[in-house]
Amino acid sequence: MRATLSAPTVVRTIAELRARLDEYRKQAPAGKVGLVPTMGYLHEGHASLIRRSASENGFTVLSVFVNPLQFGPTEDLDRYPRDEERDRAVAAEAGADLIFMPSVAEMYPKRPLTTISLSGVTERLCGASRPGHFDGVAIVVTKLFNLVQPNRAYFGLKDAQQVAVIQSLVEDLNLPVEIVPCPIVREASGLALSSRNVYLSPEEKEQALVLSRTLMQVPEWVQSGIAAAELSRRIRDAISRQPLADIEYVEVVDYPSLTAIEENKELAATSPVLVALAVRFGKTRLIDNILLPQA
Amino acid sequence: MRATLSAPTVVRTIAELRARLDEYRKQAPAGKVGLVPTMGYLHEGHASLIRRSASENGFTVLSVFVNPLQFGPTEDLDRYPRDEERDRAVAAEAGADLIFMPSVAEMYPKRPLTTISLSGVTERLCGASRPGHFDGVAIVVTKLFNLVQPNRAYFGLKDAQQVAVIQSLVEDLNLPVEIVPCPIVREASGLALSSRNVYLSPEEKEQALVLSRTLMQVPEWVQSGIAAAELSRRIRDAISRQPLADIEYVEVVDYPSLTAIEENKELAATSPVLVALAVRFGKTRLIDNILLPQA
Structure with a gap:
């Protein structure tokens, strides 16, 4: 928390963004710039970043920036929910110095000829059910990195696959930025914060608690020597008991390669494993995950 | 030409490259950095850049850096010809401050998961006959831009399609670099300089003069009101008279979109048109072009 809350400047054009950054860098040549890329409708998860x-x-x-290229037809x-006034208040309270809120035309003056795609890391989980999604993420993140030229960029681990994709992108393209993955922020109930939670009816929200409740048991199950396929089955069983839950995927994969783990292999408590899921409640698609070993 | 020729430093690792650039930028905060990306075996064309x-x-x-990803199987x-000693001499004479000569393992410690591809601008000319070539160009140029973070980057117009591809890439990804296209450098005979000219037998080299000789007539033909298809036919006819010439393509396209021009449309002397060709002499593939209107 800052002693004085000065409202961050809002800029909507690339020219203004670059001018503000130039100003800062001239005034503080050794200063570091941090970037928090979001689609707005900020919650406490974004505030933590x-x-x-x-x-x-x-x-x-x-x-x-609600990036149209990462949404399927x-x-x-x-x-997608928007609330600029609230976003400005959250940003001010959390300590942002500048808010870049470009229009779609500012970010994509024409349909790009360029596609950035990643193999391997995008093939399972959300990559399998949302074709083209990570191409959209890759191009917008590359553009934002080139526009802001941050020293560090902050991403929440709720989108663990997104973090893995961006880390591969940064490595492959030698992007001069440090990716800082940050822990999932949850409601007291356990529900992972998401801008999409606003879509949930009270009943759907109640039943959605099964996701975090089940994931919280995973470390104990892994301790007891469970295999990947059995772990996945146990999670599916628990979630399926909620009548409104419609499972899109439950996956147990190696991290950060996001490649399959042999079905019958006992999961060691020490090897990096991502247990990730996407489940629909009504029209709302929620994702959640747990990364092992836990920090 | 510089008064004093101090040999440029050669660095082979990304860490050394970044350290040298940091040093320069600390010492000259307002100084500009220029990048000349090449595959070595430097000739006067590279020297001019x-x-x-x-x-x-x-x-x-x-x-x-001879980038394996832009070569087909x-x-x-x-x-591909290499001569490090000569490259160092040419670089010194022309005024380079630093030579970055990385190994393949330094640039690609593992096979990248990331692919960068461009539609439209890569579909004709060399893009049609060298599938994947411009994906390789796009990734290596993006990596070099991210490693060097130059203010300006210099490319020869002999690879006019490459210039168009890189300009689209820079625009689409908001890469913070100015692309400076530079004129083709030719031998007194007219032959466009190329590292691959070294492969030519004396007879092939003699016959290859037809390329520049024919392209030099293009402005006059366009002045006289020729249509695109007829221009292309006339160039093919001239080249085909050389028994060792094997035409890969002769194309008349809009620049810089590199899209087709209506076959029967009379070419105006003022609209930007690229007349480009690729022709084999023996095992050696040569490219050449003329961009209209001429500067």
């Missing part, structure tokens, strides 16, 4: 960036860098840029682009 | 960069920037990086990767 901004706070972390503000504590580690001299200047924090929050970007708010049947997905919720048009109804 | 280095000289231009040295005249426009405080620090010029020459990269020498049946192409000349293994026999």
Whole structure:
């Protein structure tokens, strides 16, 4: 928390963004810039990223951009929740210095000829059920990195596959930025914070608690020597007991390669494993995960 | 030409490259960095790029890297000519400050998961006959831009399609670099300089003069109101008279979109048109072009 809350400047054009950053860099040549890329409708998860960036860098840029290229044709682009006023308040409270809120035309003055795609790391989990999603993520993140040229960029581990994809992208393209993955933030009930939680009816929200409740048992099950396939089956069974739950995937994969783990192999408590799931409650698709071993 | 020829430092690792650039930037915070990306075996065409960069920037990086990802399986990767000593001499004479000569393992410690591909601009000309070539160009150029973070990068217009591809890439990804296209450098005979000219037998080299000789007539033909298809036919006819010439393509396209021009449309002397060709003499594939209107 900062002693004085000065509202961060909002810029909507690339030219203004670059001018502000140039100004900061001239004034503080050794200063570090942190970037928190978001699609807005900020919650406490985003606030935790901004706070972390503000504590580690001299200047924090929050970007708010609902990127059409990462939505499929049947997905919720048009109804994705937006609330600029709240976003500005959250950003101010958490310590952002600048908010970059470009229009779609500013980010994509024409349909790009360029596609960035990643193999391997995008083939399972959300990559399998949302074709093209990570191409959209890769291009917008590359653009934002090139626009802001941050020293560090902050991403929440709720989208663990997104973090793995971006880490591969940074490595493959030698992008001069440090990726800082940050822990999932949950409601007291256990529900992972998501801008999409606003879509849930009270009944759906109640039943969605099964996701975190089940994931919280995973460390204990792994301790007891469970195999990958059995772990996945046990999670599915627990979730299926909720009548409104419609499972899209439950996967147990190696991290960060996100490749399959042999079905009958006993999971060691020490090897990096991601247990990730996507489940629909009504029209709302929720994701959650646990990364082992836990920090 | 510089008064004093101090030999440029050669670095082979990314860490050394970044350290040298940091040093320069600390010492000259407002200094500009120019990058000349090459595959080595430098000739006067490359030297002209280095000289231009040295005249426009405080620090010029020459990269020498034969990028395996831009060669097809049946192409000349293994026999691509190399001569490090000569490259160092040319770089020194032309005014480079630093030569980055990484190994393949330094640039690609593992097979990248990331692919960068461009539609439209890569579909004709060399893109049609060298599948995957421009994906390889796009990834290596993006990596070099991210490693060097140059203010300007210099490319020869002999590879006019490469220039168009890189300009699209820079625009689509908001890469913070200015692309400076530079004119083709020719021997007194008219032959466009190319590292691959070294492969030509004396007879092949003699016959290859037809390429520049024919392209030099293009402005006059366009002045006289020729249509695209007729222009292409006339160039093919001229080249085919050389018994060793094996035409891969002769194309008349819009620039820089590199899209087709209506066959029967009379070419205006003012609209940007690229007349480009690839022709084999023996085992050697040569490219050449003319861009209209001429500067």
